Amino acid sequence: MLPVMEHFYTIQGEGYHQGRAAYFIRLGGCDVGCVWCDVKDSWDLSRHPLVPIEELVSHVEQTPAKLVVITGGEPLMHNLDELTSLLQSKGFETNIETSGAHPLSGSWNWICLSPKKFKAPLPGILPHANELKIVVFNRSDFEWAEKHEALVAPGCKLYLQPEWDKADTVTPLIIEYIKQNPQWELSLQVHKYINVP
Numbered sequence: 001m002l003p004v005m006e007h008f009y010t011i012q013g014e015g016y017h018q019g020r021a022a023y024f025i026r027l028g029g030c031d032v033g034c035v036w037c038d039v040k041d042s043w044d045l046s047r048h049p050l051v052p053i054e055e056l057v058s059h060v061e062q063t064p065a066k067l068v069v070i071t072g073g074e075p076l077m078h079n080l081d082e083l084t085s086l087l088q089s090k091g092f093e094t095n096i097e098t099s100g101a102h103p104l105s106g107s108w109n110w111i112c113l114s115p116k117k118f119k120a121p122l123p124g125i126l127p128h129a130n131e132l133k134i135v136v137f138n139r140s141d142f143e144w145a146e147k148h149e150a151l152v153a154p155g156c157k158l159y160l161q162p163e164w165d166k167a168d169t170v171t172p173l174i175i176e177y178i179k180q181n182p183q184w185e186l187s188l189q190v191h192k193y194i195n196v197p
């Protein structure tokens with residue numbers, strides 16, 4: 001059983017898999033405490049019903065989805081071995097969006113690591129990240145990005161993403177930064193522009 005805040009079939013709006021159809025499972029619980037978090041309702045674990053893993057997977061199977069994204073909250077507050085094994089055994093691709101602040105569990109086709117200053121990632125996850133996504137809220141986040149760039153494996157995709165409410169201010173800074181540091185790319189939360197979940 002896992003605490004589920006919501007689950008829905010949509011398109012992935014950000015990062016490397018942007019634009020792909022994806023079934024999202026948003027798990028409840030987060031102790032990271034980002035001041036700008038846009039899913040604060042996820043934080044309190046007790047507000048989200050426990051759902052049997054088989055039931056969750058059966059919802060995914062009712063759609064044409066190939067890709068399943070596990071997000072939160074902070075999904076690694078829960079052991080995800082059983083959920084991801086079942087999904088992969090049924091042929092689904094498993095992606096996770098995590099701050100890395102809890103031990104890595106689960107079997108993943110893609111790990112999107114988005115480290116947060118409010119509760120830093122555990123070092124063990126960094127070499128496993130396929131994608132490093134830094135949310136830029138102010139200028140100091142570029143330093144935060146460089147610190148983690150040095151710790152991920154070669155070939156890890158590097159993304160800078162404007163914090164939604166600060167986008168007008170920080171997007172021009174990100175563009176300039178990327179022009180000077182072209183190993184980084186811009187990630188936009190396209191789902192918010194096109195108004196899908």
Ligand code: SF4
Pocket residue numbers: 030031032033034036037038039040042072073074099116
């Ligand atoms: S890690 Fe994610 S869910 Fe948790 S506080 Fe930060 S943005 Fe919100």
